[in-house]
Amino acid sequence: MAARAARRSYEELARHLSGIGAVRREMARGLPQDCPPASAAALTLLHKYGEMRIGRLSELMAVDMSVTSRHVSHIEERGWVERHPDPQDGRSRLLRLTERGRRQLDTLVQVTTETLETFLHDWTDEDIARLNGMLERLRQSFGDSRASRLAHEDTP
Amino acid sequence: MAARAARRSYEELARHLSGIGAVRREMARGLPQDCPPASAAALTLLHKYGEMRIGRLSELMAVDMSVTSRHVSHIEERGWVERHPDPQDGRSRLLRLTERGRRQLDTLVQVTTETLETFLHDWTDEDIARLNGMLERLRQSFGDSRASRLAHEDTP
Protein backbone atom coordinates (compact mmCIF):
# COMPACT_ATOMS: atom_id res chain seq x y z
CA MET A 1 0.00 0.00 0.00
CA ALA A 2 2.84 2.34 0.86
CA ALA A 3 4.45 1.30 -2.40
CA ARG A 4 1.31 2.14 -4.36
CA ALA A 5 1.02 5.55 -2.70
CA ALA A 6 4.65 6.30 -3.51
CA ARG A 7 4.12 5.25 -7.11
CA ARG A 8 1.31 7.74 -7.44
CA SER A 9 3.56 10.45 -5.99
CA TYR A 10 6.15 9.62 -8.62
CA GLU A 11 3.62 10.16 -11.39
CA GLU A 12 2.68 13.47 -9.85
CA LEU A 13 6.32 14.48 -9.54
CA ALA A 14 6.97 13.61 -13.16
CA ARG A 15 4.06 15.83 -14.15
CA HIS A 16 5.35 18.70 -12.01
CA LEU A 17 8.87 18.43 -13.37
CA SER A 18 7.41 18.67 -16.83
CA GLY A 19 5.34 21.65 -15.76
CA ILE A 20 8.36 23.53 -14.43
CA GLY A 21 9.13 24.27 -18.05
CA ALA A 22 6.46 26.96 -17.95
CA VAL A 23 8.22 28.60 -15.02
CA ARG A 24 11.55 28.51 -16.79
CA ARG A 25 10.06 30.01 -19.94
CA GLU A 26 8.49 32.80 -17.94
CA MET A 27 11.84 33.54 -16.33
CA ALA A 28 13.47 33.55 -19.76
CA ARG A 29 11.05 36.17 -21.08
CA GLY A 30 12.55 38.79 -18.80
CA LEU A 31 16.13 38.26 -19.96
CA PRO A 32 17.98 40.73 -22.20
CA GLN A 33 17.57 39.97 -25.88
CA ASP A 34 21.15 38.79 -26.49
CA CYS A 35 21.48 36.87 -23.24
CA PRO A 36 19.54 33.60 -23.48
CA PRO A 37 19.05 31.40 -20.40
CA ALA A 38 22.14 29.27 -21.00
CA SER A 39 24.34 32.36 -21.23
CA ALA A 40 22.83 33.69 -18.05
CA ALA A 41 23.48 30.37 -16.32
CA ALA A 42 27.11 30.31 -17.46
CA LEU A 43 27.73 33.85 -16.24
CA THR A 44 26.07 33.09 -12.92
CA LEU A 45 28.21 30.01 -12.35
CA LEU A 46 31.42 31.80 -13.31
CA HIS A 47 30.56 34.46 -10.78
CA LYS A 48 29.64 32.01 -8.06
CA TYR A 49 32.55 29.61 -8.46
CA GLY A 50 35.17 31.87 -10.07
CA GLU A 51 37.64 31.20 -12.87
CA MET A 52 37.37 27.70 -14.32
CA ARG A 53 37.87 25.53 -17.38
CA ILE A 54 35.22 24.55 -19.91
CA GLY A 55 35.13 21.03 -18.54
CA ARG A 56 34.35 22.21 -15.06
CA LEU A 57 31.62 24.50 -16.34
CA SER A 58 30.15 21.57 -18.27
CA GLU A 59 29.93 19.56 -15.08
CA LEU A 60 28.23 22.40 -13.25
CA MET A 61 25.71 22.87 -16.06
CA ALA A 62 25.36 19.10 -16.46
CA VAL A 63 25.60 19.25 -20.25
CA ASP A 64 28.05 17.93 -22.81
CA MET A 65 31.26 19.89 -23.27
CA SER A 66 30.36 20.60 -26.88
CA VAL A 67 27.31 22.47 -25.64
CA THR A 68 29.27 24.48 -23.12
CA SER A 69 31.80 25.34 -25.79
CA ARG A 70 29.07 27.02 -27.82
CA HIS A 71 27.65 28.87 -24.85
CA VAL A 72 31.09 30.16 -23.94
CA SER A 73 31.66 31.34 -27.50
CA HIS A 74 28.43 33.30 -27.27
CA ILE A 75 29.32 35.08 -24.06
CA GLU A 76 32.91 35.60 -25.15
CA GLU A 77 31.79 37.29 -28.38
CA ARG A 78 29.88 39.77 -26.24
CA GLY A 79 32.91 40.50 -24.11
CA TRP A 80 31.44 39.01 -20.96
CA VAL A 81 34.23 36.45 -20.41
CA GLU A 82 37.87 36.07 -21.51
CA ARG A 83 39.83 32.89 -22.08
CA HIS A 84 43.26 32.90 -20.45
CA PRO A 85 46.00 30.29 -20.85
CA ASP A 86 45.93 27.57 -18.21
CA PRO A 87 49.43 27.31 -16.75
CA GLN A 88 48.61 23.78 -15.57
CA ASP A 89 47.52 22.38 -18.92
CA GLY A 90 48.18 23.65 -22.43
CA ARG A 91 45.00 22.04 -23.78
CA SER A 92 42.78 24.13 -21.53
CA ARG A 93 42.08 27.77 -21.05
CA LEU A 94 40.63 29.42 -17.98
CA LEU A 95 37.36 31.32 -18.29
CA ARG A 96 37.27 34.60 -16.45
CA LEU A 97 34.40 37.06 -16.06
CA THR A 98 35.21 40.52 -17.42
CA GLU A 99 34.10 43.85 -15.99
CA ARG A 100 31.44 44.00 -18.69
CA GLY A 101 30.40 40.50 -17.71
CA ARG A 102 29.98 41.59 -14.11
CA ARG A 103 27.79 44.48 -15.21
CA GLN A 104 25.72 42.14 -17.36
CA LEU A 105 25.34 39.91 -14.33
CA ASP A 106 24.05 42.83 -12.29
CA THR A 107 21.36 43.31 -14.89
CA LEU A 108 20.51 39.62 -14.82
CA VAL A 109 20.19 39.58 -11.04
CA GLN A 110 17.92 42.57 -11.23
CA VAL A 111 15.53 41.21 -13.85
CA THR A 112 15.31 37.73 -12.35
CA THR A 113 14.65 39.23 -8.94
CA GLU A 114 11.92 41.44 -10.35
CA THR A 115 10.31 38.49 -12.10
CA LEU A 116 10.35 36.36 -8.98
CA GLU A 117 9.06 39.22 -6.83
CA THR A 118 6.16 39.57 -9.22
CA PHE A 119 5.17 35.93 -9.40
CA LEU A 120 6.03 34.91 -5.83
CA HIS A 121 4.70 37.99 -4.06
CA ASP A 122 2.66 35.86 -1.66
CA TRP A 123 5.54 33.54 -0.73
CA THR A 124 7.35 34.14 2.54
CA ASP A 125 11.13 34.04 2.78
CA GLU A 126 10.74 30.74 4.61
CA ASP A 127 8.63 29.29 1.79
CA ILE A 128 11.31 30.19 -0.71
CA ALA A 129 14.07 28.85 1.50
CA ARG A 130 12.21 25.56 1.83
CA LEU A 131 11.74 25.30 -1.92
CA ASN A 132 15.42 26.09 -2.44
CA GLY A 133 16.35 23.36 -0.01
CA MET A 134 14.25 20.75 -1.79
CA LEU A 135 15.48 21.74 -5.24
CA GLU A 136 19.05 21.61 -4.00
CA ARG A 137 18.50 18.11 -2.71
CA LEU A 138 16.74 17.07 -5.90
CA ARG A 139 19.64 18.30 -7.99
CA GLN A 140 22.06 16.40 -5.79
CA SER A 141 20.05 13.20 -5.94
CA PHE A 142 20.14 13.32 -9.72
CA GLY A 143 23.61 14.83 -10.04
CA ASP A 144 25.34 12.29 -7.87
CA SER A 145 23.68 9.34 -9.54
CA ARG A 146 24.36 10.85 -12.93
CA ALA A 147 28.02 11.33 -12.10
CA SER A 148 28.40 7.71 -11.03
CA ARG A 149 26.50 6.56 -14.10
CA LEU A 150 28.86 8.47 -16.37
CA ALA A 151 31.87 7.19 -14.46
CA HIS A 152 30.76 3.57 -14.84
CA GLU A 153 29.54 3.79 -18.40
CA ASP A 154 32.19 1.26 -19.50
CA THR A 155 31.17 -1.29 -16.89
CA PRO A 156 27.38 -1.18 -16.73
CA MET B 1 17.64 43.24 5.90
CA ALA B 2 14.75 40.89 5.31
CA ALA B 3 14.55 42.29 1.78
CA ARG B 4 18.22 41.62 1.19
CA ALA B 5 17.94 38.05 2.49
CA ALA B 6 14.94 37.46 0.24
CA ARG B 7 16.83 38.87 -2.71
CA ARG B 8 19.63 36.41 -2.16
CA SER B 9 17.08 33.57 -1.99
CA TYR B 10 15.70 34.70 -5.33
CA GLU B 11 19.13 34.41 -6.92
CA GLU B 12 19.47 30.95 -5.47
CA LEU B 13 16.03 29.97 -6.73
CA ALA B 14 16.84 31.23 -10.21
CA ARG B 15 19.94 29.06 -10.18
CA HIS B 16 18.00 26.02 -9.03
CA LEU B 17 15.28 26.49 -11.63
CA SER B 18 17.99 26.57 -14.23
CA GLY B 19 19.57 23.46 -12.74
CA ILE B 20 16.31 21.50 -12.92
CA GLY B 21 17.05 21.15 -16.60
CA ALA B 22 19.50 18.40 -15.73
CA VAL B 23 16.76 16.50 -13.92
CA ARG B 24 14.40 16.85 -16.83
CA ARG B 25 17.02 15.65 -19.28
CA GLU B 26 17.73 12.64 -17.12
CA MET B 27 14.03 11.83 -17.05
CA ALA B 28 13.87 12.20 -20.81
CA ARG B 29 16.66 9.67 -21.35
CA GLY B 30 14.45 6.87 -20.12
CA LEU B 31 11.59 7.59 -22.52
CA PRO B 32 10.84 5.40 -25.57
CA GLN B 33 12.64 6.55 -28.67
CA ASP B 34 9.57 7.86 -30.52
CA CYS B 35 7.95 9.44 -27.48
CA PRO B 36 9.77 12.67 -26.60
CA PRO B 37 8.97 14.53 -23.37
CA ALA B 38 6.34 16.78 -24.93
CA SER B 39 4.44 13.79 -26.32
CA ALA B 40 4.60 12.10 -22.95
CA ALA B 41 3.27 15.25 -21.29
CA ALA B 42 0.41 15.53 -23.76
CA LEU B 43 -0.60 11.89 -23.25
CA THR B 44 -0.40 12.27 -19.48
CA LEU B 45 -2.64 15.34 -19.50
CA LEU B 46 -5.17 13.74 -21.83
CA HIS B 47 -5.35 10.80 -19.46
CA LYS B 48 -5.61 12.94 -16.34
CA TYR B 49 -8.18 15.44 -17.63
CA GLY B 50 -9.90 13.45 -20.36
CA GLU B 51 -11.07 14.44 -23.82
CA MET B 52 -10.31 18.07 -24.67
CA ARG B 53 -9.59 20.55 -27.44
CA ILE B 54 -6.16 21.72 -28.60
CA GLY B 55 -6.68 25.08 -26.96
CA ARG B 56 -7.33 23.52 -23.58
CA LEU B 57 -4.27 21.30 -23.91
CA SER B 58 -2.22 24.37 -24.79
CA GLU B 59 -3.31 26.05 -21.58
CA LEU B 60 -2.42 22.99 -19.52
CA MET B 61 1.00 22.75 -21.14
CA ALA B 62 1.41 26.52 -20.99
CA VAL B 63 2.71 26.77 -24.54
CA ASP B 64 1.46 28.41 -27.70
CA MET B 65 -1.28 26.59 -29.60
CA SER B 66 0.98 26.25 -32.61
CA VAL B 67 3.33 24.17 -30.50
CA THR B 68 0.57 21.96 -29.17
CA SER B 69 -0.69 21.46 -32.70
CA ARG B 70 2.65 19.92 -33.67
CA HIS B 71 2.81 17.74 -30.59
CA VAL B 72 -0.69 16.45 -31.23
CA SER B 73 0.21 15.66 -34.82
CA HIS B 74 3.12 13.59 -33.54
CA ILE B 75 1.05 11.51 -31.15
CA GLU B 76 -1.80 11.21 -33.62
CA GLU B 77 0.54 9.82 -36.30
CA ARG B 78 1.47 7.10 -33.85
CA GLY B 79 -2.14 6.24 -33.17
CA TRP B 80 -2.08 7.35 -29.55
CA VAL B 81 -4.89 9.89 -29.92
CA GLU B 82 -7.78 10.49 -32.29
CA ARG B 83 -9.43 13.77 -33.28
CA HIS B 84 -13.20 13.69 -33.15
CA PRO B 85 -15.62 16.40 -34.29
CA ASP B 86 -16.62 18.83 -31.57
CA PRO B 87 -20.43 19.06 -31.58
CA GLN B 88 -20.16 22.41 -29.80
CA ASP B 89 -17.85 24.11 -32.30
CA GLY B 90 -17.06 23.23 -35.89
CA ARG B 91 -13.64 24.88 -35.70
CA SER B 92 -12.46 22.52 -33.01
CA ARG B 93 -11.96 18.82 -32.68
CA LEU B 94 -11.83 16.83 -29.49
CA LEU B 95 -8.68 14.90 -28.67
CA ARG B 96 -9.26 11.43 -27.30
CA LEU B 97 -6.75 8.87 -26.06
CA THR B 98 -6.91 5.57 -27.98
CA GLU B 99 -6.38 2.11 -26.58
CA ARG B 100 -2.86 2.16 -28.02
CA GLY B 101 -2.36 5.52 -26.33
CA ARG B 102 -3.37 4.04 -23.02
CA ARG B 103 -0.89 1.21 -23.46
CA GLN B 104 1.83 3.72 -24.34
CA LEU B 105 0.93 5.62 -21.21
CA ASP B 106 1.35 2.46 -19.14
CA THR B 107 4.87 2.19 -20.48
CA LEU B 108 5.56 5.83 -19.70
CA VAL B 109 4.37 5.49 -16.13
CA GLN B 110 6.58 2.45 -15.71
CA VAL B 111 9.78 4.02 -17.01
CA THR B 112 9.34 7.32 -15.21
CA THR B 113 8.62 5.47 -11.98
CA GLU B 114 11.72 3.35 -12.43
CA THR B 115 13.85 6.42 -13.09
CA LEU B 116 12.55 8.22 -10.04
CA GLU B 117 12.94 5.13 -7.86
CA THR B 118 16.55 4.96 -8.92
CA PHE B 119 17.46 8.57 -8.33
CA LEU B 120 15.25 9.24 -5.30
CA HIS B 121 15.84 5.97 -3.49
CA ASP B 122 16.73 7.80 -0.27
CA TRP B 123 13.67 10.08 -0.31
CA THR B 124 10.73 9.18 1.91
CA ASP B 125 7.15 9.34 0.66
CA GLU B 126 6.74 12.43 2.82
CA ASP B 127 9.76 14.11 1.21
CA ILE B 128 8.30 13.54 -2.21
CA ALA B 129 4.87 14.70 -1.14
CA ARG B 130 6.38 17.91 0.22
CA LEU B 131 8.28 18.54 -2.99
CA ASN B 132 5.12 17.88 -4.98
CA GLY B 133 3.26 20.39 -2.86
CA MET B 134 5.82 23.11 -3.38
CA LEU B 135 6.07 22.49 -7.12
CA GLU B 136 2.29 22.57 -7.39
CA ARG B 137 2.22 25.92 -5.63
CA LEU B 138 5.08 27.24 -7.75
CA ARG B 139 3.27 26.28 -10.91
CA GLN B 140 0.13 27.99 -9.69
CA SER B 141 1.96 31.17 -8.71
CA PHE B 142 3.37 31.41 -12.20
CA GLY B 143 0.34 30.04 -13.98
CA ASP B 144 -2.16 32.38 -12.42
CA SER B 145 -0.03 35.46 -12.98
CA ARG B 146 0.70 34.35 -16.50
CA ALA B 147 -2.97 33.87 -17.23
CA SER B 148 -3.80 37.37 -16.02
CA ARG B 149 -0.86 38.79 -17.96
CA LEU B 150 -2.12 37.15 -21.15
CA ALA B 151 -5.64 38.31 -20.42
CA HIS B 152 -4.53 41.93 -20.01
CA GLU B 153 -2.02 42.01 -22.82
CA ASP B 154 -4.09 44.67 -24.60
CA THR B 155 -4.16 46.97 -21.58
CA PRO B 156 -0.69 46.81 -20.04
Add this chain to the structure above:
DNA sequence: TATTGTTATACTCTATAACTATA
Protein backbone atom coordinates in the same frame (compact mmCIF):
# COMPACT_ATOMS: atom_id res chain seq x y z
C1' DT C 1 -15.05 40.53 -36.93
C1' DA C 2 -13.26 37.32 -33.67
C1' DT C 3 -11.70 32.75 -32.59
C1' DT C 4 -9.71 27.93 -33.39
C1' DG C 5 -6.27 25.68 -35.38
C1' DT C 6 -2.48 24.84 -38.81
C1' DT C 7 1.74 25.81 -41.21
C1' DA C 8 6.16 28.32 -42.27
C1' DT C 9 10.09 30.16 -40.34
C1' DA C 10 13.55 31.03 -37.05
C1' DC C 11 15.95 30.54 -32.64
C1' DT C 12 17.61 28.04 -28.39
C1' DC C 13 19.22 24.00 -26.29
C1' DT C 14 21.06 19.56 -26.53
C1' DA C 15 23.76 15.14 -27.89
C1' DT C 16 26.77 12.36 -30.94
C1' DA C 17 30.59 11.92 -33.77
C1' DA C 18 34.69 13.43 -36.05
C1' DC C 19 38.50 16.28 -35.51
C1' DT C 20 42.75 19.12 -33.49
C1' DA C 21 46.08 19.92 -30.11
C1' DT C 22 48.30 18.78 -26.00
C1' DA C 23 49.47 15.50 -22.04
Add this chain to the structure above:
DNA sequence: TATAGTTATAGAGTATAACAATA
Protein backbone atom coordinates in the same frame (compact mmCIF):
# COMPACT_ATOMS: atom_id res chain seq x y z
C1' DT D 1 47.16 6.56 -26.02
C1' DA D 2 44.24 9.47 -23.49
C1' DT D 3 42.20 13.90 -22.52
C1' DA D 4 40.45 18.99 -23.37
C1' DG D 5 38.15 21.36 -26.36
C1' DT D 6 35.96 22.61 -31.04
C1' DT D 7 32.99 22.04 -34.93
C1' DA D 8 29.45 19.75 -37.91
C1' DT D 9 25.21 17.78 -37.90
C1' DA D 10 20.75 16.48 -36.34
C1' DG D 11 16.70 16.56 -33.40
C1' DA D 12 13.50 18.48 -29.79
C1' DG D 13 11.05 22.51 -28.03
C1' DT D 14 9.39 26.94 -28.52
C1' DA D 15 7.41 31.60 -30.34
C1' DT D 16 5.77 34.75 -34.01
C1' DA D 17 3.37 35.62 -38.01
C1' DA D 18 0.54 34.51 -41.86
C1' DC D 19 -3.15 31.75 -43.12
C1' DA D 20 -7.77 28.84 -43.36
C1' DA D 21 -12.15 27.72 -41.63
C1' DT D 22 -15.84 28.54 -38.64
C1' DA D 23 -18.48 31.36 -35.08
